[in-house]
Amino acid sequence: SAVISQKPSRDICQRGTSLTIQCQVDSQVTMMFWYRQQPGQSLTLIATANQGSEATYESGFVIDKFPISRPNLTFSTLTVSNMSPEDSSIYLCSVGTDGYTFGSGTRLTVV
């Protein structure tokens, strides 16, 4: 299975600022997924990121708030923009290879 390095592992941010989360995969993958896990809840898909094309966002998520980059087949970033306390969550990236590996997550707290 692919191995994903995700960083930062956690951060505390001021409201109104932005945070960029990075995921590096040890092999080339076509699709990468970004999920959000709000406190006490299950995982919700934010968007699917394919290399060389615009990310596809799920209902309720927009590019202005969660811009995604996918410059190559092993790397992607998710930015949480203009943050508010409601954005406090764990953000995870995932790749759709055998077993759907997940990154270790970024625990974001917005104050």
Add this chain to the structure above:
Amino acid sequence: AQSVSQHNHHVILSEAASLELGCNYSYGGTVNLFWYVQYPGQHLQLLLKYFSGDPLVKGIKGFEAEFIKSKFSFNLRKPSVQWSDTAEYFCAVVPARSFQKLVFGTGTRLLVSP
């Protein structure tokens, strides 16, 4: 679109008790099924997966799950739980061979008392 239901939101067991967590999915075609575990303060880990073949799947840490196609179910079992099994458990489904997004159930929070 596929969906997943986990009927038990909270389960409390004593050590050595047997565990069965329910998972039912809704999808008309062939699926791949997964169970993930999230220990307190830790990230998501894959417990086991079903792609095809033997419907009884064995995973890590003594867990197993049985895929019953006629019931659209993929229940997770463990014959004897330990205090260290305290965690949240998520069932997930994806159409087979599609590499589409995983759809997760709402999760079951398991507390094992020593």
